Each structure stands twice: as C-alpha cells, then as structure tokens.
Amino acid sequence: MPGQAPTAGEAIIDREGLQALLDALSARGFSVIGPRVRDEAIVYEAVREVADLPEGWTDRQDGGHYRLERRKDRALFGYAVGPHSWKRFLFPPQQRLWRAQRTGAGFAILEEAPPLDRWAFLGVRACELRALAIQDRVFLGGSHPDRSYAERRRGLFIVALQCGEPSGTCFCVSMEAGPKAASGFDLALTELLSPGSHRFLVEVGSPAGEEILGAIPHRPAGAADRREADALLASTASRMGRSLDTRGIRELLQDHPEHPRWQEVAARCLACANCTMVCPTCFCSTVEDHTTLTGEGAERTRLWDSCFTLDFSYLHGGSVRKEIRSRYRQWMTHKLSTWFDQFGSSGCVGCGRCITWCPVGIDLTEEARAIRASLPEPTHA
Amino acid sequence: MSNPPRPRLAVWKFASCDGCQLSLLDCEEELLALAEKVEIGYFLEASRKTLPGPYDLSLVEGSITTPEDAERIQEVRRASKKLVTIGACATAGGIQALRNFARIGDFLSAVYASPGYIRTLDRSTPIAAHVPVDFELQGCPIHRFQLLEVISAFLSGRSPAIPHYSVCLECKRAGHPCVLVARGTPCLGPVTHAGCGAICPGYARGCYGCYGPMESPNPPSLSLRWRALGASERDLHRVFRTFNAAAAPFRRESEAHAD
Incomplete structure (x- = not known):
C-alpha cells in the first residue's frame, strides 16, 4: 500500500524531472490540469510547462479573505487550496445532458458525446483526494451511477501533493483528511526546498504511476529525503488555521x-x-x-x-x-x-x-x- | 393556408429608455424565427403597422409615471391574455423612481421653463403596482437570451427557466475568482438577481446590482462587509439607489445609510 512503506520505491526528481513528468503525461494523451495564477487567485486550469505553475506565490486566507502574496523562495506548490476544486472537471458546473428534435410523428433524443479529454490532475492535496472519494461515493456508489461522472472519472491520472502550506482556514487534521495523502493517487509529490536544492520526493501509488515514473529522469530517494518530507507534513499538521471538535x-x-x-x-x-x-x-x-x-x-x-x-x-x-x-x-x-x-x-x-x-x-x-x-x-x- | 393562427405579440413602452425593447431587436437571427412563430401586432420600435387586440402575449417595458399611463396600462392589461414585464423600469420603477425620494415639484421647476404644462405623478411605480402581471423579467437592460427563453416558454405553455438566486451562482459556475474575497472589491453580487452571467466580476469589477434584488436578499449583512472594505455610508446609500432604487430590499437599504 502506498504510504505504508517508508522509502521503498520512492524517488527524487528535480524541476527538469517535473517538466518531464508533464511531457510524459501529455505524450500519453492526458490533458494536464494544475494550479495557475489568474485573476488574483490560484485556479485549476490547463498547464503545459513548469513555467505555468505559480512559482514563488502563496496565499493568505481568513474568513471572507484571500490574497496572493510573494514567497521568499521559488516554491511551485507553496500555496493552499484556492477558489476552484477538481469537481468542476468531473461534475461540470453547466452541462447539456441531451437534446431532442421533433420528427414527423414524434421526437428523437440526441445523446451527448462522451468527453474527449482524459485528465491528469496535478497538485491534488489530501483533503481534495478525500473530497474525490466522497464524490465517488455520491455519484458512483448508489444503484444509479452517474454516467457522465463515471466517464470523466475513468482514466483520470492523479498527481497528489503532500501539503506543505496550509492556509488560515484549513482544518483537515480535525477531519482526519490530511495533510498526508496515503492513497487514491497514481503519484504523490513532496516539494523539498532548501538552499541550493529544489527537488520532489515521488511516491508511487499505482501501476500507471510506476510506468510514468520509469519514463522520466529520477534517482532513488534516501532516508534523509524521507525525514525531510515527514518533517514538512508534521509542520503542516501543526499549522492548521482552524480546528473543529468532531466528537459527537x-x-x-x-x-x-x-x-x-x-x-x-x-x-x-x-x-x-x-x-x-x-x-x-x-x-x-x-x-x-x-x-x-x-x-x-x-x-x-x-x-x-x-x-x-x-x-x-x-x-x-x-x-x-x-x-x-x-x-x-x-x-x-x-x-x-x-x-x-x-x-x-x-x-x-x-x-x-x-x-x-x-x-x-x-x-x-x-x-x-x-x-x-x-x-x-x-x-x- | 391550413396553418393555425399565430399567437399575436405586442410590445408596449411606458417610462423607459427603450433599451429592453432593443434587446428584442438585438436577437437578430432568432428574430426571424420569432416573426414566423408569432404575429407582431404592436411593436412601434420595430414597425408602424399595428393590429388590434386581443394580444396573446404582451411585453411591457417602462414604469408608470403619468396619469395617462396609469390609464393606458389598464387598457393594455384588458387587451392581453398574458402580460410579461421586462426590465428594471417595469419591474421596479427604474432609475426614474429616484423621484420617489424627493419632491416632484422641485424637479419640475428646475428642469422645465413652464412646469404648468407638465402632468406627472409624484412617484414612478412598477407595472405590478397597477395590474396583475404574469411574469417579471428583471435586468437593466434585460438579457436577450432570457427574453427569448421567456417568449419560448409562453409560446410552448411551460414555465420560463429564469432562476431568481444570486449572481454568485453564475459567477462561480463561470470559474471567476470572487472579486470581493480575492481583491477586496465591493460587489453587490450576493444580493443581486442572476441573469447577466456575472459580466462585471468576469472583468474584475464589482457587481452594481443592475438586475435588482435576488429572491431572498440580505443587504444589511453585505453592507457591513462593504463598510469593512472601506465603503462610506454615502457609498452604500448611493449604490442601492440606482436602477432598482424603489425595489423594496434596495430601497430599505439605501434608507438605512445617510447620504
């Protein structure tokens, strides 16, 4: 199980490796959706290059308040979640279900074509993985699965992000939904930044993830990398902006x-x-x-x-x-x-x-x- | 010709700028389909030719501001099977309802050389204050797609799919980051009726409420937020006193803040 074994199968990639990851996903027919800065916020849209990512940006959040701010470092994922969530791709905000056309005697139903895109989501946090699992249960778990959701969900490739930057309104720890992503991804990245070094610890969560990792330049992770990643997650867990007592x-x-x-x-x-x-x-x-x-x-x-x-x-x-x-x-x-x-x-x-x-x-x-x-x-x- | 008679449509103007009627003419390609489907019986903005009533569907633009119009709307109602009001003037009294907050005599003496020739009411009122209305389409101006939706719905005998919730639903569906939260830009979207497609927030501007109040608005709470963002009491007084100044939730909120 991913997340159980400490360093087995874990790898390190650098910024060039991240670009190689985007290219490898693209070469396999995925449209990569990831974080971008637009209209004073970090939103989820198509990304093609590492340069599209919100390098050096973070966000300050509180009740009714969100502001982008510059970071002191060049982190690519140094922000918390923004106004968009991944549901807008799997459960589109506005979607034609069918059309009907009058015929001589009655009418004909014209079905909508299934979506052409296969998506790879880049930068999915533990809380968002939990949200995906919840929507899977809602849309697919009952006796009447939602066809549109199923078509979009099938073939989805997920690059999770081990969260290093909680916001002032985060409380995933209270909900036991984060900050560590333990399963439900194909690959998971932990962004490790230190003076002179910008690298990503990569965890493999599926055969598809393993195949992609094999196709991009990487080296085995060491115990020090794992310790640094663990420390980052522990720091994130200790910096929740909110808490909720869920007892009863x-x-x-x-x-x-x-x-x-x-x-x-x-x-x-x-x-x-x-x-x-x-x-x-x-x-x-x-x-x-x-x-x-x-x-x-x-x-x-x-x-x-x-x-x-x-x-x-x-x-x-x-x-x-x-x-x-x-x-x-x-x-x-x-x-x-x-x-x-x-x-x-x-x-x-x-x-x-x-x-x-x-x-x-x-x-x-x-x-x-x-x-x-x-x-x-x-x-x- | 064995075709059944086409429904007869009328478009009426009261105190207004004609912008909402123009939304109908702006429909362009759909206008040809409409002209095939209905018989345009009265639409002076488009044609001098008029046909007598009764009319199957009357679209009414404008508010009631004169004694003559107060009479004329009764005739329009009597001649109309269905009556739909279009735009902020017809649904809320329009910008000219600013007179409701002042003395009409002061305007008359300031504007006209011989005020004695002018016969006008001291208040601008929506059509629904005078006659029963079958549907109200809000907006200044109305959105032409919404107008087509209302006409199509009446022609096929179904309910118009015109939601009455806030602009925020349209804004979020469109994927716009909230200008109020992300920029601190005062925005009336949370209290304003949807229908425009969140045009202003899409251009990083705050909504200024041209579609009037949404179904269950809470302006006092939003005003507190505006104050925290730096808006003055006068700003609040004025922002609620525009095209929908006389719509009750906006009127009450403008009155709660000093000019």
Whole structure:
C-alpha cells in the first residue's frame, strides 16, 4: 500500500524531472490540469510547462479573505487550496445532458458525446483526494451511477501533493483528511526546498504511476529525503488555521434544530450559495429545460445548484425552506452530520474553502463551536 | 393556408429608455424565427403597422409615471391574455423612481421653463403596482437570451427557466475568482438577481446590482462587509439607489445609510 512503506520505491526528481513528468503525461494523451495564477487567485486550469505553475506565490486566507502574496523562495506548490476544486472537471458546473428534435410523428433524443479529454490532475492535496472519494461515493456508489461522472472519472491520472502550506482556514487534521495523502493517487509529490536544492520526493501509488515514473529522469530517494518530507507534513499538521471538535457532532447538530444560533447566523448569511459552489463535496444540481422558439428542438442542461436557493426546496405550492435560517441549518447539518446517515462519512474534508470564500466570512467551525459551547453538558458520549 | 393562427405579440413602452425593447431587436437571427412563430401586432420600435387586440402575449417595458399611463396600462392589461414585464423600469420603477425620494415639484421647476404644462405623478411605480402581471423579467437592460427563453416558454405553455438566486451562482459556475474575497472589491453580487452571467466580476469589477434584488436578499449583512472594505455610508446609500432604487430590499437599504 502506498504510504505504508517508508522509502521503498520512492524517488527524487528535480524541476527538469517535473517538466518531464508533464511531457510524459501529455505524450500519453492526458490533458494536464494544475494550479495557475489568474485573476488574483490560484485556479485549476490547463498547464503545459513548469513555467505555468505559480512559482514563488502563496496565499493568505481568513474568513471572507484571500490574497496572493510573494514567497521568499521559488516554491511551485507553496500555496493552499484556492477558489476552484477538481469537481468542476468531473461534475461540470453547466452541462447539456441531451437534446431532442421533433420528427414527423414524434421526437428523437440526441445523446451527448462522451468527453474527449482524459485528465491528469496535478497538485491534488489530501483533503481534495478525500473530497474525490466522497464524490465517488455520491455519484458512483448508489444503484444509479452517474454516467457522465463515471466517464470523466475513468482514466483520470492523479498527481497528489503532500501539503506543505496550509492556509488560515484549513482544518483537515480535525477531519482526519490530511495533510498526508496515503492513497487514491497514481503519484504523490513532496516539494523539498532548501538552499541550493529544489527537488520532489515521488511516491508511487499505482501501476500507471510506476510506468510514468520509469519514463522520466529520477534517482532513488534516501532516508534523509524521507525525514525531510515527514518533517514538512508534521509542520503542516501543526499549522492548521482552524480546528473543529468532531466528537459527537452528528448528534450535536441533529439534536438542536431549534438552537438560537441558527437565527444568529441567518442574520449574517447572504444565502448567496458561494459556500456550496466552492465546496469540493457539494454535489447538488438542477436541470433546466429549454425549447427553441420554433418548438422544433428542446434540450436539458444540468447546472450546479445549491440548498441556499429557494427553488431547491420547492415543492408543490412553495419552498419548504423559506428562511435563511433553515437553509443554513440544512447545509451545515447535512455537511457535518446527516452525511454520515446518507453516505457513511462526514461531508466535510476541512479544506476551508467555505470559510474563505464566504463574502461575509461565516465559519462553520465557529458555528459548531458556538452551539457546542452553549450547551450545559457535552453531548458526546 | 391550413396553418393555425399565430399567437399575436405586442410590445408596449411606458417610462423607459427603450433599451429592453432593443434587446428584442438585438436577437437578430432568432428574430426571424420569432416573426414566423408569432404575429407582431404592436411593436412601434420595430414597425408602424399595428393590429388590434386581443394580444396573446404582451411585453411591457417602462414604469408608470403619468396619469395617462396609469390609464393606458389598464387598457393594455384588458387587451392581453398574458402580460410579461421586462426590465428594471417595469419591474421596479427604474432609475426614474429616484423621484420617489424627493419632491416632484422641485424637479419640475428646475428642469422645465413652464412646469404648468407638465402632468406627472409624484412617484414612478412598477407595472405590478397597477395590474396583475404574469411574469417579471428583471435586468437593466434585460438579457436577450432570457427574453427569448421567456417568449419560448409562453409560446410552448411551460414555465420560463429564469432562476431568481444570486449572481454568485453564475459567477462561480463561470470559474471567476470572487472579486470581493480575492481583491477586496465591493460587489453587490450576493444580493443581486442572476441573469447577466456575472459580466462585471468576469472583468474584475464589482457587481452594481443592475438586475435588482435576488429572491431572498440580505443587504444589511453585505453592507457591513462593504463598510469593512472601506465603503462610506454615502457609498452604500448611493449604490442601492440606482436602477432598482424603489425595489423594496434596495430601497430599505439605501434608507438605512445617510447620504
């Protein structure tokens, strides 16, 4: 199992080796998606060269606050997660599902072609690997797997990144989702920077990863490399910007639907849905049906939706969750509590995106803390 | 000809700049399909030829600002099977609803040499304040694709797929990093109705609310954030007092901040 054995099979590549990795992936037909600086943020887009990566950039994050800053070193992965998550590739924000065309007597359904791209994701952190696993469970785990997700997920190549730079809103340690990526990748990189040396420790997680590593210049890793990588992860784990006490959290939230804190947070919540859009596990969608003016054609489009919209809970006669209070409660309770009932795990990976990208900086760790603190007795067993 | 009669469409103008009607003319290639599908019975911006009512679908642009228009909208409603209002003027009173916050007599004496000739109401009001409206399409101006969607929906007897949530959903789907969070640029997107496709944030500008309030806006919370980003009370007073100044959530928020 990857992550179990210390140095066996581990390798070292340098910056040129990283370029060779990008080239090898490209030569095998992968479109590489990785971090890039655009519009004052680090987003996930196509990368072809090491020069495309956010060299020397980092980010400062807090509730409702994100700023790019210059680092003192030339780290390529010296930032934390940004506004994008990998879900936008596997579960596109807007996607036509099918079209229909009127024929003489009836109509014909025109299926959408499967995606042409095979992706390689570069720089996937442990929290994001956990999010991928959660979305795999949501989209593929039930009796009706999502075909579109399956087509995109199949053949995905994952280059994970052992996280060396947590942000002010990170709490993967609390969610036991990081910072170490132990499985679920083809290759995992740890960026090791020291004066005069810029190299990457490479762990192999799959036969496909092994094949690629064999095709690029590398040398065996030594015990010192492994010690440095371990120290980096330990440092990351000690620098979490947030924490969440998860003891008994399922009951804590399910047992207090009328807690006054829900009203208090509703006064601040904009119901703008940003938290759900940036969340790497939120999976809700809606469909829109459109017809052409002539009535000859129709099409159905799937779009990212959110439990913060009124239409989301629209049943015959109106919306069930009219108040922002009930919408925030629905989102947070689902994410941290009823997700266990539905999917057997928490829906939160501690990436902190919902805190950073909330325009008014609402912090679910703080909301959970407030509810817990207000109760006379600890509700956990 | 054995074809069934085409539905008769009318486009009406009240107090407005004509921009929303122009959105219909901007449809260009779709306009030919529309002209085949409907009979344009009344659309003075496009043609002097008019046909009598009743009209199957009336699109109404503009707000009510004169006693004559208050009468005329009643006639339009009586002549229309379905009535859809288009744009900020028709749905919220428009920029001319700034008069609602001042004395109309002061404007008249400042603007006109002989104010005695002017007969006007002291408030600009949306169409729905006067007659029942079947659907309201927000925006200043409206988006032509949304207009086509509404027309297509009415022609085929289905609900228009026009979401009423915030601009943020469109912005995030488009992949724009949030200008408020990543740049500290004040943005009205979280309280503003979707429909534009998040044009301004896509150009690194803050949303200025031209589509009016979203379905469940929380302007007081956003205003606190704007204050923290450096906006003054006057900035807040003014930013909520533009094309949708008289829409209740924006009106209340502008009144909560001193000029």
